Amino acid sequence: MANVPSSLMRLMKHFVADHQNLLLSDYNQFNVIELLLHTLHTDKQEARSHKFFVLSKLTHLVQFNFSSTRLLDILGLEKNKNISEVSRFVLLGLSSSWELQLFLFLTFLLIYVVIVLGNLLIVMVVQADTHLLQSPMYYFLSHLSFIDLCLSCVAVPKMLGDFLQKEKTIPFSGCLAQVFFLHFLGASEMFLLTVMAYDRYIAICNPLHYLTVMNNHLRLRLVFGCWCGGFIHSITQVIIVIQLPFCGPNELDNFYCDVPQVVKLACMDTYLVEVLMVSNSGILSLVCFLVLLFSYALILITLRSHLHRGQSKALSTCASHLTVVSLIFVPCVFIYLRPFCTFSVDKVVSVFYTVITPMLNPLIYTLRNADMKQAIERLRKKQVAAHCFVRG
Secondary structure, X not given: OOOOOHHHHHHHHHHHHHOHHHHOOOHHHHHHHHHHHHHHOOOHHHHXXXXXXXXXXXXXXXXXXXXXXXXXXXXXHHHHHHHHOOOEEEEOOOOOOHHHHHHHHHHHHHHHHHHHHHHHHHHHHHHHOHHHHOOHHHXXXXXXXXXXXXXHHHHHHHHHHHHOOOOOEEEHXXXXXXXXXXXXXXXXXXXXXXXXXXXXXXHHHOHHHHHHHOOHHHHHHHHHHHHHHHHHHHHHHHHHHHOOOOOOOOEEOOOOOOHHHHHOOOOOOOHHHHHHHHHHHHHHHHHHHHHHHHHHHHHHHHHHOOXXXXXXXXXXXXXXXXXXXXXXXHHHHHHHOOOOOOOOOHHHHHHHHHHHHHHHHHHHHHHOOHHHHHHHHHHHHHHHHHHHXXXX
């Protein structure tokens, strides 16, 4: 023992003291201990010959222990992640009463049919009537109806199916899809309504240059900008939501997935996330709403001095636009421009925004618009004439 160098002795004692539990864990490590004990009883020259061999074994052993521990840690983390990960959400819906759900199913099914037929009618009439298609206002109106038609398909079909099921669930990917398309179409509609207000401002306040300003190229660029703005807004929401950890409760107190309800289920402090969401959705809704109100205020001031010149038609058009703007923006401002707390009327506002408003838009624009009613009558006569010609 005295022949072994003191430095090697210290190294071996330090290693055995610090790694005794690890060294006793498998057969290979036991061989290393046996080698160390044998080395302690050899002479000085033999110890020197085994010195580098022992150090090599110690290095490989430490690397093995580190790699094994690291692998186990990774596997443990993945296991915990898989255990705690939320793969689907439970939608509490509008009611838990089976009788009330049947009544709501029939009611919303009728509303959904009106939404689809009404908005499809506006799109078809505008596209089929050359006079309306050349008008910038009706060109934008056809895009608005198309957005309403798509927006109603985001949440209403799922809601109708859930009325007939006991368990109302939606996968995480489906929830993200609803969030994306809801905000994509909703923001595009907000931008489009702002464009329509600008169109009415040019038509009423600068009528001589209206067709020159609102030419086909500008109309196409404005609509394309609305869709791009909606996409940017929506993808921002999804990127924020998809990075949140969900490991606990998975019940959404609504009939569809939306950002306020989903964020409340995250397993973290969501204060900064809520601020980002409010600044994104809430401020966007409020700014667009204020711009629209300011635009229509200027229009009404201009119309007040021209009512005796036959501007009642323009006033009626602006009244229709203001009604639609109020139906869309007031619920959005109420939902998104406040902290993510729950109110008793939240579901009512959600129903109004996703179901009632897309149904009322075609009714407002067709029943209060003489041009649309005349175009519908012309299309009906054309279809009747074509049918009679085919039968004759």
